Amino acid sequence: MPRLEITDLVVEYTSAGYTSRPIDRLTLTVEPSSLTLLLGPSGCGKTTLLTCLGAMLTPTSGTIRLGDYDVGRLSGSRLTEYRRHAVGFVFQAFNLVASMSAEENVALPLRGAGVNRRKAHARARELLELVGLADRMAHRPGDLSGGQQQRVAIARALALDPPLLLADEPTAHLDFVQVDGVLVLLRELAADERTVIVSTHDSRLVPLADQVIELVPDFASEKRAPAVRDLAAGDVLFAQDDPSEFVYVIEEGSVEVRRRHLDGTEQVLAAIGPGNYVGELGPTLGLTRSATAVATEPTRVTELTLRAFRQRFRGNGWG
Numbered sequence: 597m598p599r600l601e602i603t604d605l606v607v608e609y610t611s612a613g614y615t616s617r618p619i620d621r622l623t624l625t626v627e628p629s630s631l632t633l634l635l636g637p638s639g640c641g642k643t644t645l646l647t648c649l650g651a652m653l654t655p656t657s658g659t660i661r662l663g664d665y666d667v668g669r670l671s672g673s674r675l676t677e678y679r680r681h682a683v684g685f686v687f688q689a690f691n692l693v694a695s696m697s698a699e700e701n702v703a704l705p706l707r708g709a710g711v712n713r714r715k716a717h718a719r720a721r722e723l724l725e726l727v728g729l730a731d732r733m734a735h736r737p738g739d740l741s742g743g744q745q746q747r748v749a750i751a752r753a754l755a756l757d758p759p760l761l762l763a764d765e766p767t768a769h770l771d772f773v774q775v776d777g778v779l780v781l782l783r784e785l786a787a788d789e790r791t792v793i794v795s796t797h798d799s800r801l802v803p804l805a806d807q808v809i810e811l812v813p814d815f816a817s818e819k820r821a822p823a824v825r826d827l828a829a830g831d832v833l834f835a836q837d838d839p840s841e842f843v844y845v846i847e848e849g850s851v852e853v854r855r856r857h858l859d860g861t862e863q864v865l866a867a868i869g870p871g872n873y874v875g876e877l878g879p880t881l882g883l884t885r886s887a888t889a890v891a892t893e894p895t896r897v898t899e900l901t902l903r904a905f906r907q908r909f910r911g912n913g914w915g
């Protein structure tokens with residue numbers, strides 16, 4: 597399987613006299629048979645990078661190499677070959693043909709590549725079984741749930757067996773139950789001799805990934821000095837759905853992270869002890885808190901801006 601190598605990639609737009617550079621000198625290597633996340637909020641360049649990888653957008657400068665493909669310089673038949681056989685794209689809005697059944701949607705790229713009808717539909721049925729939709733092959737998109745439509749879109753992207761699969765916000769339109777199935781499927785596909793790259797702001801994918809690439813603006817531009825906070829047992833460090841601004845390093849004691857569900861029950865996600873940190877995803881992604889952090893004993897924490905946090909933990913996957 598080919599390795600994906602990105603070197604000094606720049607994407608720049610100019611409009612009405614203003615210049616925007618969502619991708620600025622990005623260098624990255626993605627190993628075969630791995631799941632890589634492009635993590636960050638809307639507007640940080642995730643989709644821009646995916647469209648470059650899919651050869652739908654030409655970068656301003658830099659190189660993208662997948663095996664012997666120099667992606668940014670492809671043209672003519674070589675570009676068509678890359679788009680058909682080297683890369684599969686799962687769009688955020690599914691982009692299924694409403695008048696076609698699930699089987700017909702998956703067979704469509706095969707027919708476009710010249711595969712005869714019988715073989716194309718046999719391959720489509722095989723892929724729909726792979727993604728768990730053996731009993732939904734004749735259903736049209738309007739008769740499928742969001743999670744099922746996403747699975748059809750994934751099956752379609754796999755039709756020509758590409759070594760690289762790109763998925764743009766694959767959980768954006770799914771409810772909590774549907775998300776789990778799609779996440780497991782993406783993880784399984786990455787383990788099956790295929791490189792999977794997913795753009796997302798959904799932190800639930802993080803534990804499944806082999807590599808996480810943070811594509812975010814520097815939200816914490818202020819130079820506020822770190823502050824020390826002392827908590828008694830039971831004190832709330834931050835609450836679920838609160839705005840996110842700081843990251844906390846546990847110096848003494850411990851903090852329990854709890855998520856509240858819609859039915860009012862709570863789930864303990866983690867216990868964080870000295871030398872570790874909590875609360876980094878909220879300020880990193882510009883999101884509200886996804887859980888509550890409570891001191892379980894007398895605890896001292898250091899409160900850091902995102903910039904100070906990155907500086908302190910540089911070389912540990914941050915900064």
